[in-house]
Amino acid sequence: MTTYSFPAPAQPDLPIAGSEDRFPVRRIFCVGRNYEAHAAEMGNTVDRAAPFYFTKSGHAILQSGQDMTYPQATSDLHHEIELVVAIGPSVGLSHAPASEVEIFGYAVGLDMTRRDLQAVAKDGRKPWDTGKDFEQSAIIGAITPAADALLDSAHIRLDVNGETRQSAPLSDMVHDVREIIAHLSTLYRLRSGDLIMTGTPAGVGAVGVGDELVGSVDGLEPVRTKIVA
Known part of the structure; x- marks a missing residue:
């Protein structure tokens, strides 16, 4: 029996819509600049040859x-606001080609960003970790099983205090879900429990204490949070 010098952290997980089971989370990959209008509002251009990632x-x-x-x-x-893809249990310990990667389901997520820290990192040609990977920065709703998710003509949207800030069809993604999985599979061995946050449309902006955020994708469970001090 393995013993630890202090209690091991709890396994991160997410609810599954319509089930009492939970989805154990392994890693979170995030796609950058996957909507052309968002890249433009940030003063960037998209790379149509291949997506890029942070975690x-x-x-x-x-x-x-x-x-x-x-x-x-x-x-x-x-x-x-982002569409989140949950990788399913068909992926074993060995490398699986993209065509064999099972999508378990989809969720709506918020990639919360310390924009000022990200800007400093960009200016210094340094990693984005402090701007992107911090406590409570990945707010994600319940996962809808893939068989129940009809996303062909779906829209993604974020309301802040009841007013729409971000809204776009998912078809605006530069790299769609299968393209992302195909490319990411050349860089990592995607395994059960991995999540992919697929990028955000235009309209990003600042939020403060007291703001209430509600994000949605047609056919999926919404994501909700309130910013508190």
């Missing part, structure tokens, strides 16, 4: 419906 720890997850505490070390917290 978040599974321990950055905040359950939908819980309050987000305004994070330390920032005065410019931004929202980014």
Whole structure:
């Protein structure tokens, strides 16, 4: 029996719509600049040849419906609404080609960003970790099983205090879900429990204490949070 010098952290997980089971989260991959209009509003262009990625720890997850505490070390917290892809149990320990990667389901997520820290990192040609990967920075709703998710003509949307901030068809993604999985599979061995946050449309902006955020994708469970001190 393995013993530890202190209690091991709890396994991050997410609810599954229509089930009492939970989805154990392994890693979170995030796609950058996957909507052309968002890239433009940030002063960038998209790379149509291939997506690029950053990561978040599974321990950055905040359950939908819980309050987000305004994070330390920032005065410019931004929202980014995203479609989240959950990788299913068909992927074993050995490398699986993209065609064999099973999509377990889909969810709606918020990639919360310390924009000021990200800007400093960009200016210094440094990694984005401090701007992207911090406590409660991945707020994700319940996962809808893939068989129940009809996303062909779906829209993604974020409302802040009842007013729409972000809205776009998922078809606006530069790289669609299968393209992302195909490319990511050349870089990592995707395994059960991995999540992919597929990028955000235009309209990102700052939020503060007291703001209430509700994100949605047609046919999926919404994601909700309130920013608190």
